[in-house]
Amino acid sequence: MLTFKIEKDGAEFHAWCPELVGCHTHGETVGKALDNLKDAVQLYLDTMKEEEIAKLSAEMLVEA
Known part of the structure; x- marks a missing residue:
């Protein structure tokens, strides 16, 4: 299960998924x-x- 977090950030809202490093956006x-x-x-x-x-x-090619 993934967690979605949203918080107010100035005039917009910041949204991110803590389990997926670097996965964030805004609206x-x-x-x-x-x-x-x-x-x-x-x-x-x-x-x-x-x-x-x-x-x-790639691993399959190396093994072949």
């Missing part, structure tokens, strides 16, 4: 910050998946 409203964070988390996880696939592919 003019809580709703927009949450929507942006959902997108950021999805991109973060997609990137992790792609990097893992690339790593496994």
